[in-house]
Amino acid sequence: MSRLVEQVPPGKAVKGALVVGQRAGGEEISIIYHILRGLNPGPTVWFNGAIHGDELNGPIALLQLSQKLQPEQISGTIILTPVSNPLAFAARQKNTPHDLLDLDQQFPGDPEGTLSQRIAYQLFHVFGTAADYIVDSHTVGHDYFGQPYTVTKKIRQDLQPAFEQAQKLAEIFGGAFHCSLDFSENLNEVPGNVYGFLDVQAQLQGKVAFMVELGAGGIHQPDAVRFALEGYQRLLVDLKLLSSKKNPPASKLPAISIKKRYYLYANTAGFLTFSVQAGDFVKKGTLLAEVTDLYGQKTAYRAMHDAFVLINRNNAVVETGDRLFFLGESWNDANGGKK
Amino acid sequence: MSRLVEQVPPGKAVKGALVVGQRAGGEEISIIYHILRGLNPGPTVWFNGAIHGDELNGPIALLQLSQKLQPEQISGTIILTPVSNPLAFAARQKNTPHDLLDLDQQFPGDPEGTLSQRIAYQLFHVFGTAADYIVDSHTVGHDYFGQPYTVTKKIRQDLQPAFEQAQKLAEIFGGAFHCSLDFSENLNEVPGNVYGFLDVQAQLQGKVAFMVELGAGGIHQPDAVRFALEGYQRLLVDLKLLSSKKNPPASKLPAISIKKRYYLYANTAGFLTFSVQAGDFVKKGTLLAEVTDLYGQKTAYRAMHDAFVLINRNNAVVETGDRLFFLGESWNDANGGKK
Known part of the structure; x- marks a missing residue:
C-alpha cells in the first residue's frame, strides 16, 4: 500500500x-x-x-x-x-x-x-x-x-x-x-x-x-x-x-439536535410549489407544498406530524416517489425542549 | 392532419x-x-x-x-x-x-x-x-x-x-x-x-x-x-x-436592445468564481471570473471589449469549451446610446 x-x-x-x-x-x-x-x-x-x-x-x-x-x-x-x-x-x-x-x-x-x-x-x-x-x-x-x-x-x-x-x-x-x-x-x-x-x-x-x-x-x-x-x-x-x-469567530452552535428524520415523497406528478422551506418548524396539518399537473389539477401535501424542515426539493418537476422534503420528527432544542 | x-x-x-x-x-x-x-x-x-x-x-x-x-x-x-x-x-x-x-x-x-x-x-x-x-x-x-x-x-x-x-x-x-x-x-x-x-x-x-x-x-x-x-x-x-x-401593470420596457452577442468560453478547467453577473455592464479588461484547478492554480478571464453581461454560468464546475458568459457586444440603450 x-x-x-x-x-x-x-x-x-x-x-x-x-x-x-x-x-x-x-x-x-x-x-x-x-x-x-x-x-x-x-x-x-x-x-x-x-x-x-x-x-x-x-x-x-x-x-x-x-x-x-x-x-x-x-x-x-x-x-x-x-x-x-x-x-x-x-x-x-x-x-x-x-x-x-x-x-x-x-x-x-x-x-x-x-x-x-x-x-x-x-x-x-x-x-x-x-x-x-x-x-x-x-x-x-x-x-x-x-x-x-x-x-x-x-x-x-x-x-x-x-x-x-x-x-x-x-x-x-x-x-x-x-x-x-x-x-x-x-x-x-x-x-x-x-x-x-x-x-x-x-x-x-x-x-x-x-x-x-x-x-x-x-x-x-x-x-x-x-x-x-x-x-x-x-x-x-x-x-x-x-x-x-x-481561530476564526465561534460558530452559532447547532441549536437543534435531530434524532429521527424521514422523507416525504410525492404520490402525484407535475410542478412543485412550496409553502415552507428548509429551516421552518411546522405544525401537524400545515400545508407544505402543492403539486400541479399539466392539466392544472393540484394535490396538497401537509405535515403528518409537528416537524422541522431539514431539506426541501429545489427541482420544480416531480414524479411519483420523488422526495419533496426531509423532515426532522424528533429533536432536542437548545433550551432543553424536546419533541 | x-x-x-x-x-x-x-x-x-x-x-x-x-x-x-x-x-x-x-x-x-x-x-x-x-x-x-x-x-x-x-x-x-x-x-x-x-x-x-x-x-x-x-x-x-x-x-x-x-x-x-x-x-x-x-x-x-x-x-x-x-x-x-x-x-x-x-x-x-x-x-x-x-x-x-x-x-x-x-x-x-x-x-x-x-x-x-x-x-x-x-x-x-x-x-x-x-x-x-x-x-x-x-x-x-x-x-x-x-x-x-x-x-x-x-x-x-x-x-x-x-x-x-x-x-x-x-x-x-x-x-x-x-x-x-x-x-x-x-x-x-x-x-x-x-x-x-x-x-x-x-x-x-x-x-x-x-x-x-x-x-x-x-x-x-x-x-x-x-x-x-x-x-x-x-x-x-x-x-x-x-x-x-x-390589463396588468405596464412592464419596464427593455432598456437595452442587443444587436450582436458572443459567448466567452473556458480554456481551463476547475471551479468557477465570478466577479460580475448577468445585468452588469463591464469595461474592456474587467475581471469577469476566475477558474481554480484542483491544485489551487487560478486562471483569470477578462472582458475583451466593453460588454453587457446577458447570461452567466451557474454551474461551478467548468472544463475546456464550457460557456462562462453570454455577452452583448453591440447595443442601443434607452437614451439613444450605442455601442
Missing part, C-alpha cells in the same frame, strides 16, 4: 495525483491531494470532499483552506482531497458514471473490483489509514436545498468514546442543526448500503469521523463556502494543529 | 392529450394542451412552453394563465402547450433523450422521422398552423443564470412587417433587455440548425413569432413566473383577445 502521507517530510506541503485507474481515451483517473506536514508533531486530519460528484461547496472551501495553510505553522498533518470521485465530478452527478455506484457506500473498498470500489479502497487505505480524524464534506443533492448541518453516526457501544469526540467536533464546526443518528439499532433509515459509508467504516477502524453537509448541491454558494472554511479552521485549532491565534 | 384547434366550439375550454408516439413500457407519449375558444371572433395565439425539457418558469406561468382565463371573456382563441417536449421534461434535460436532438431545431418536423421530428411536426401542423401569433417560452440553460429577456429574429426582407409586429409585441412583453437578431446575414451565431427554430419556421409561414427567455433553467423562480404571467396577459390585451380592463 502506498505510504504517500507518511513519506511527506516535516515542514513540507506536497500536491499530487494518486492514480486509481485508466480511461479508454488514454487519460489517467486520479485523485488530486494536498498533504501538509507540520514542522511539529501532532494528529493527522483528513478533510475529504466530493465523494458525491455534484457536491461543490466543500471542495471549493478546501482549496481555499489549502491556500491559507503553511506547514511551518502546523503541528501534525493535514490531508485534503477536494474531489475524491473525479469521474462523478466531471459528470456533474452524484454517482460514478462507470458503475452507477454511490462511492460513499463502497468502503472499505476492493482493489480488484469496479471503479468505485477501487477508488474507495485507495481513499481508505492511503488517506484513511493515516488519519486520526476524518471530516467528510457533503452537500444535499443537486435537486435539493438546505442550510449547512452536521451528521454523527453511533455505530456500536464499544466505539462510544470516538463517537462522543465526533459529536463535540461537529458542535464546534457548527451549522443550522445537528443530526445524531443511532445506527446501532437501525441501518435502514436511507436506502442503500449504510454500512459502507466512509464515516461508518472509519469509526470501525477506531477513527473519529463525521459528515458536514454544506448547503445546496450542484452550485457554488459563497456563504456556505465561507461557513465551511471557518469550520475547518476551528476544528484544526481545537485539535491543536493550528495555534489558537488563528 | 388533426384539426384539434378548429373543432373546439366557441365559448369552450378543452384540455386534452395529443398522442405523438408510444414507449416500450406501454405508455403513450403525448403533449397536453389547453385550448380556449372565445365566444367572440378574433386572432389565435399559441403560447408554447418547455420545447427544451429543463426550462420551467414558462410552463408554470402558462398553467397559472390557463386558470385565469374564461372563454366567455376571450375574443379569439388561446392555445397553451405548457410542456411541448414531454420526454425531455421527464428527463429534466434540454434535448429529447431518445434521439438526443434539440426539438427547437427540428421544425417544421417530419411525421415519419425520429421522435423529436415527429413532435415538431405535430406541434407545427396542429397548433402552429392554427395560430396567427406564436410566443415560445424558454429560459436560459439549467447551468446558467439570467434575467428575463426577449428575442426577435429577422429572417428575410419580405417578412419585415410580421417581424416588426413581433418586435412591438416583445417590447410590450418587457424584460431586462431585448435581443434583435439579423438571421438574414448570419445563420452561425449559435451552433446547430438555426433554420429549424420554431420562431424561424413560423415566420416563413407568415406568422408573427418570437421567443421569451424567462430566467434561469431547471428551477422554479416565482419572480420570473409572475413576470411571464403579466407579460402573457399584456400581449392578450394588446391583441384585443382580452379586454383592457384585464
